[in-house]
Amino acid sequence: MANPENLLYSKDHEWAKIEGDTATVGITDYAQNSLGDIVYVELPRVGQTIAPHASIGVVESVKAVSELFSPVGGEVVEINPLLEKDPAAVNRDAFGEGWMYRVKVSGDPAPDLLSAADYEKLVTTA
Amino acid sequence: MNASETASLARTALYDEHVALGARMVPFGGFAMPVQYGGILAEHDAVRTRAGLFDLSHMAQYELRGAGVPDWADALTVNEVGTMKPLQARYNIFTNDAGGSHDDVLFYRLPDRWLLVVNAANAAKMWPYLQAAAAGRSDLSLQSHHGSRALIAVQGPRAVELVAPLCDVDVAAMKYYFCAEGRVGGAPAVIARTGYTGEDGFELFVEGIDAAPLWRLLLERGGPLGAAPAGLGARDVLRLEAGMPLYGHELEEDISPLAGGQAWAVKFRKPEFVGKAALVAQRDADTFDRIAGVVLAGRVPARGGYGVFLDGERVGEVRSATLAPSVDNRNVATVLVRKRAAALGTPLGIEVRGALQEATVVALPFYRRPNSRKDG
Structure with a gap:
């Protein structure tokens, strides 16, 4: 699946969609495909303040536990309630219904986030 | 896996088939093996509701010949080999002196020989162990076919429907944990009604050269039945649901058959076997x-x-x-x-x-x- 042009990407395979001072965050289609069937997602709490690139949760597939790193810093304002009951939504639609949480961004978005084109290069040379 | 990781790994006769099917390959027991094709949960579902095809050619296949085999094997293992009926298959565990598990295996009694299948991850210790245990005995011989013979498992409620028409022996009438020599898809095979998924099904032991044509035939005939290739990821979920032990997890050198939940396989009535005294003491104290x-x-x-x-x-x-x-x-x-x-x-x-x-x-x-x- 193509990486949408309107998102920013981290080297840890998260995406962020920045709209005003809010960022919606998830993991990329490449990441969900590498993990395989996702069976559990542990997200940060609403109200929690997170730092860019901090470990703020986990994604568990049938075979492995992987850490979630936030591509942005700020206060968590919403989490995707669907993922508690239906973590496979991340497999089905990583850039859409499988979104994970929203952050009220403080400070500048991390300057090291990648464009879709640069992220594409990262995963095709991995 | 990148090129340097795969370079040192052995390949089964079906390696190219897995790659062509888009499998994700991982190192397992010294071989590059498919951990999944479409997805572990979808493959699990295929096996529980229809049929799954597994490449288990990484497992070590040994042949034992000679009149001494039953007594020799009975002295090394906890279950009974000597009482096996012709063409019967039986689960068994090789033990160490402390009663721990050296490997868990399957014995198949064929008309003129025995087939012994050991864990791929244990082959490096089991083959020298078996050779040492057989040294100096003129009444038995061992031969390893590890890596040269292939093993394809067909598991699931539609396995009989898929496999039986391809065989020249009546495998539909075969009892669970029995086997036969015959042909499957034209290839000489040991056809066994055994498995490691909790479903009905077969394990097909064939020469490496016959494996890929048989695999393709099974996929072609299995497609309309909903059969699908299944990897080691699905196999682990299936065996765990079915309560079957995996060496290195439920059994180990320091986990005895009793501790590992396999007391049913320990035949204390046998006069002597490796680790028997330790297992008797464990059983009697019952504190493990x-x-x-x-x-x-x-x-x-x-x-x-x-x-x-x-x-x-x-x-x-x-x-x-x-x-x-x-x-x-x-x-x-x-x-x-x-x-x-x-x-x-x-x-x-x-x-x-x-x-x-x-x-x-x-x-x-x-x-x-x-x-x-x-x-x-």
């Missing part, structure tokens, strides 16, 4: 740590190595765990725990990232197929 099955209350999965707690005290650790689609989609695990923590119904805590998750001890297996027959 043991494997128990648990179902977790919540959605947080357990993982091997996580701590297990009872009334605030650490009583053991998780040995295997999975989301179990056939157990009401719950998280299940095997744990190796103190005796007092292994009683059915005991409420345990499993430590996941610093928090205890509720779990309850249940009877194994977690899953039993409808109309299942007893195994041999």
Whole structure:
């Protein structure tokens, strides 16, 4: 699946969609495909303040536990309630219904986030 | 896997088939093996409801010949070899002097020889061990076909429908844990009604050169039946749901067959076998740590190595765990725990990232197929 042009990407395979001072965050289609069937997602709490690139949760597939790193810093304002009951939504639609949480961004978005084109290069040379 | 990781690994006769099917290849027991094709849960579903095809050619196939085989094997293992009927298959465990498990295996009694299948991960220790144990004996001989012979398992409720028309022997009438020599898809084979998934099915032992044509034939004929290739990931979920031990998890050099939940396979009536005295002492004292099955209350999965707690005290650790689609989609695990923590119904805590998750001890297996027959 193509990486949408309107998102920013981290080297840890998260995406962020920045709209005003809010960022919606998830993991990329490449990441969900590498993990395989996702069976559990542990997200940060609403109200929690997170730092860019901090470990703020986990994604568990049938075979492995992987850490979630936030591509942005700020206060968590919403989490995707669907993922508690239906973590496979991340497999089905990583850039859409499988979104994970929203952050009220403080400070500048991390300057090291990648464009879709640069992220594409990262995963095709991995 | 990148090129440098694959370079040192052996390949089964079906390696190119897996790559062509888009499998994700991982190192396992010295071989590059498919861990999944389409996805572990979809492959699990194929096996439980239709049929799955597995490449198990990484497992070590040995042939034993000679009149001395039954007594020799009975002295090294806990289960009975000498009482096996012609064409019977039987699970067994090689033990060490302390009663621990050296490997868990299957013996197949063929008309003129025995087939012994050992874990791929244990082949490096088992082959020298067996050779040493056979040294100086003129009444038996061993031959390894590890890596040269292939093994394809067809498992699932539609396995008979898929395999029987391809065989020149009546495999539909074959009893569970029995086998036959014949041809499947034209290739000479040992055809066994055995498996490691909790479903009915067959294991087809063929020469490496015959493996790929047979694999393709099974995929072609299996397609309309809903059969699909299944990887080691699905196999691990299936075997764990079915309560079958995996060496390195429920059995180990320091986990005896009794501790590993395989007491049914230990035949104390045998006059002597490696580790018997230690196992008798274990049985009589009955204080050993043991494997128990648990179902977790919540959605947080357990993982091997996580701590297990009872009334605030650490009583053991998780040995295997999975989301179990056939157990009401719950998280299940095997744990190796103190005796007092292994009683059915005991409420345990499993430590996941610093928090205890509720779990309850249940009877194994977690899953039993409808109309299942007893195994041999």
